[in-house]
Amino acid sequence: MRAKTVDRIATAVIVCVAGFIILLLAALLGYLLVRGLGHISFDFLTSAPQALKAGGGIGPQLFNSVFLLVLTMIITVPLGIGAGIYMSEYAKDNKLTAFIRLIVEVLSSFPSIVIGLFGLLVIVNTFGFGYSLLSGALALTIFNLPMMVRLTEQSLRSVPKEQKEAGLALGLSRWKTITSVMIPVALPSIVTGSILAAGRVFGEAAALLFTAGMSSPRLDFSNWNPLSPTSPLNPMRPAETLAVHIWKINSEGLAPDAPEIAAGASAVLVIMVLLFNLGARWLGRVVYRKLTASK
Amino acid sequence: MKMKKTLLTTLALAFAFSLAACGNNNNNSNSGSSSSPSASPSASASASAPAETVSGSVIAVGSSAMQGLAQAVADDFMAQDAYKDVSVTVQAGGSGTGLSQVSDGQADIGNSDIFAEEKLEADKAAELVDHKIAVVAMAAVTHKDVGVDNLTKQQLVDIFTGKITNWKDVGGADQKIVIVNRPSSSGTRATFEKFALGTTTEDLQGSIQEDSSGTVKKLVNETPGAIGYLALSYLDDSIVALKYEGVEPTTENVATNAYPVWAYEHMYTKGEPTPAAKAYIDYVMSDEIQNGFVIEEGFVPVSAMKVERDAAGNVTNK
Amino acid sequence: MNLPAPNSREDLATKPNKFRKHVMEELRGKAFVYFCVLLLVITIFSIVYFIASRGLTPFLSQGVSIKDMLFGLKWKPEGNPPLFGALPFLFGSFATSILAAVIAAPLGFCAAVFMTEIMPKFGKSALQPAIELLAGIPSVVYGFVGLSVVVPFYRDTFPGQGIGIMAGATVLSIMILPTVTTIATDALRSLPNGLKEGSYALGATRWQTIYRMILPTALPSLLTGVVLGIARAFGEALAVQMVIGNAPHIPHSLFESATTLTSIITQSMGNTTSGSLHNNALWSLALILLLMTFLFVFIVRVLERRVKR
Numbered sequence: 001m002r003a004k005t006v007d008r009i010a011t012a013v014i015v016c017v018a019g020f021i022i023l024l025l026a027a028l029l030g031y032l033l034v035r036g037l038g039h040i041s042f043d044f045l046t047s048a049p050q051a052l053k054a055g056g057g058i059g060p061q062l063f064n065s066v067f068l069l070v071l072t073m074i075i076t077v078p079l080g081i082g083a084g085i086y087m088s089e090y091a092k093d094n095k096l097t098a099f100i101r102l103i104v105e106v107l108s109s110f111p112s113i114v115i116g117l118f119g120l121l122v123i124v125n126t127f128g129f130g131y132s133l134l135s136g137a138l139a140l141t142i143f144n145l146p147m148m149v150r151l152t153e154q155s156l157r158s159v160p161k162e163q164k165e166a167g168l169a170l171g172l173s174r175w176k177t178i179t180s181v182m183i184p185v186a187l188p189s190i191v192t193g194s195i196l197a198a199g200r201v202f203g204e205a206a207a208l209l210f211t212a213g214m215s216s217p218r219l220d221f222s223n224w225n226p227l228s229p230t231s232p233l234n235p236m237r238p239a240e241t242l243a244v245h246i247w248k249i250n251s252e253g254l255a256p257d258a259p260e261i262a263a264g265a266s267a268v269l270v271i272m273v274l275l276f277n278l279g280a281r282w283l284g285r286v287v288y289r290k291l292t293a294s295k
Numbered sequence: 296m297k298m299k300k301t302l303l304t305t306l307a308l309a310f311a312f313s314l315a316a317c318g319n320n321n322n323n324s325n326s327g328s329s330s331s332p333s334a335s336p337s338a339s340a341s342a343s344a345p346a347e348t349v350s351g352s353v354i355a356v357g358s359s360a361m362q363g364l365a366q367a368v369a370d371d372f373m374a375q376d377a378y379k380d381v382s383v384t385v386q387a388g389g390s391g392t393g394l395s396q397v398s399d400g401q402a403d404i405g406n407s408d409i410f411a412e413e414k415l416e417a418d419k420a421a422e423l424v425d426h427k428i429a430v431v432a433m434a435a436v437t438h439k440d441v442g443v444d445n446l447t448k449q450q451l452v453d454i455f456t457g458k459i460t461n462w463k464d465v466g467g468a469d470q471k472i473v474i475v476n477r478p479s480s481s482g483t484r485a486t487f488e489k490f491a492l493g494t495t496t497e498d499l500q501g502s503i504q505e506d507s508s509g510t511v512k513k514l515v516n517e518t519p520g521a522i523g524y525l526a527l528s529y530l531d532d533s534i535v536a537l538k539y540e541g542v543e544p545t546t547e548n549v550a551t552n553a554y555p556v557w558a559y560e561h562m563y564t565k566g567e568p569t570p571a572a573k574a575y576i577d578y579v580m581s582d583e584i585q586n587g588f589v590i591e592e593g594f595v596p597v598s599a600m601k602v603e604r605d606a607a608g609n610v611t612n613k
Numbered sequence: 614m615n616l617p618a619p620n621s622r623e624d625l626a627t628k629p630n631k632f633r634k635h636v637m638e639e640l641r642g643k644a645f646v647y648f649c650v651l652l653l654v655i656t657i658f659s660i661v662y663f664i665a666s667r668g669l670t671p672f673l674s675q676g677v678s679i680k681d682m683l684f685g686l687k688w689k690p691e692g693n694p695p696l697f698g699a700l701p702f703l704f705g706s707f708a709t710s711i712l713a714a715v716i717a718a719p720l721g722f723c724a725a726v727f728m729t730e731i732m733p734k735f736g737k738s739a740l741q742p743a744i745e746l747l748a749g750i751p752s753v754v755y756g757f758v759g760l761s762v763v764v765p766f767y768r769d770t771f772p773g774q775g776i777g778i779m780a781g782a783t784v785l786s787i788m789i790l791p792t793v794t795t796i797a798t799d800a801l802r803s804l805p806n807g808l809k810e811g812s813y814a815l816g817a818t819r820w821q822t823i824y825r826m827i828l829p830t831a832l833p834s835l836l837t838g839v840v841l842g843i844a845r846a847f848g849e850a851l852a853v854q855m856v857i858g859n860a861p862h863i864p865h866s867l868f869e870s871a872t873t874l875t876s877i878i879t880q881s882m883g884n885t886t887s888g889s890l891h892n893n894a895l896w897s898l899a900l901i902l903l904l905m906t907f908l909f910v911f912i913v914r915v916l917e918r919r920v921k922r
Contacts, residue, residue, distance in 0.1 A: 082645050083652075090647075105910055111848020111902055113902070114664065142660075205752065214387040238384055251359075251506070266757055269751055270751075359883070387883075392882075501870055503860065
């Protein structure tokens, strides 16, 4: 009898905690959205920020966030897949491999501020890239690379052995087997995972403060020449992302509507993260269906 | 996927280049049709602009307090026809970063809240050329319910060194004092300590240190019994700005040094500035900007100052 | 990306040619993957090298002793003589991250039990997405919410100004909840079914099974999650800085201004000039952060070894 009472109480406590977590998230999202949604309009999403006057938007920041994400993925994906292939297919089971595994693990747990400082010291100053999108993308690559490596390794390992052996038996080289047999099979989980990893780029601020900078120069959205300093596509220009913008507005904002802008930008950021999460899953399913149907 | 992306990028590139080429053609035909074919099209557009066009890029890094002003001026500067080939990038990152980067040659202009002599080694500071572009004044601010509107220098020193811990000791409400300070590396704090307190202070147990003016303002506004200090541009009704020794923190009082808690905002260049950087700094110093953006952003124009102060803090009448 | 090339055409090629092609292909592929791995290795070594080269300068050539930094109580970098006692920062970092783990661990464990033992279906469809979303919310947003909600709440409820270790730990605990929960859930799911069934067969209630069988067996994995959570909390910068107050002292209470390694770095790095003693001392703090990362990874490894056994 007593054991049953204890069991009931424990179950009730656990259910309550689970409910509390869901409530917490609902409250958090509700708070952010209620405070922010009222401020979001098409104009807010597209116009440039104002230093002093009310009515500034987050257009360039939004663009910067997306562009930085694309740049980061362009650098991260090939490198991550390459190292992942090594870990799952080429690495021998020896000390060196264990060491590389350790490196990936350590790299993935470095605090973002340490990466940011390293970026400031080496990428911004020593390489002379300055505060720029490229510096930011390189710093974020350091973050996302370990995730990408682990992800590729796991996805490749989960490919059925028979498929790999069939490729080798056909007389394909190991490399060819990997790229044309195994990667397509592993692609859905790689795509889902890399989008989820990319989502972190949106939220990252500490590392970007020191690398991509806190200013957004005037952008001329009719100028698509990547070499021109006012072009949105120029990777060498400093760029403030949405997360950094929220940080800056909270700290130095002089505009009279700074709190509303911060709330609005936070809401936009959270919505983007939500969309990214959902999009990643959806895309993963689509890729999976396409690949399994066509083969 | 990747191939598609590369293709898109290439297309975009090609498109951009062809657009740029078209733009050039247009410009050429315009200048051809104007009266003097030798003059560049931009020079003829604006009467006040210098005869030759300046081009190049300027990177200004440093003080976050100056970033708003420097960015606003830069946007305006680049919108001028005469300077449309100049690109000015303004970057916050702190006065220290600005001074290091201009000293190491990574930035063309180092924005700083304080004299380079106070941060850099003497030989490095000597290489830098100082351009004082504005004056920033600071006021001690308190939470609304404190009930004090004036503090003497000695009272401020006692508060910030922890000798006075209750507002009733300086004639206010019976409430514990909460100090909202800046980190010890901050230029704002250095200015406040030098000219308001006349002494350096330690970070007290339980005091709050915030680097950003926005957070200081928010905390002073919300925390009962809080005292902090802010640049004049951040003052509004949510907090109470205190008089210092009975003098109100106004532009007029700062100009005569009757209100002594102020400092220059500096733009440092290494040696003489590049033509593009010079054009930008000259533009910042122009009357339009000094009486426009500088005042709008809550700074005091250098030209309005009736006194001058050197790095050691000696004040002379102009 | 790389679509399989039609093989029929290759059959026409002569054998040695095909062989050479394969060897070249293999070599190129190998070169690429080795390059990627080399890059990883170079990156980590250069991070350690560059941060150590700055961070060790105060000890090697600027006359600061390591002992003073690790155990000193006074941080007066601009003082005369300058003092670099980082113990308050270390204390703050450990206190906030461990307290955050103390809050998050039971919550995460309950959530994991809920998802695996009590209502797997509802857990998977509602709780798990909720927790994954928590992981996706950016840290500046947490800081923003912390400053607008958590700090005022503590200010009104407890004596003090609301900021401090408790506020920092509260914000961090929500941030690390996903890490703790995900790892705990994985651990509970991977337990052999026989363990549970045996326990139920003996007439044990669900709670007895959880408490007596599942918890002890999964403990090393649960601890791994907690340590990873602490590691994340230890390195978090912006959210903590906004709510902790940043006074370089060991606080007398949880509601008094304190500071962490990361927040002092973010606050002062930009204000100091590179090469100055103050600036280098901040790099030393970054070096301490780096070494702590190694320590956390080491602890996780030890725990994982126990799981395997």
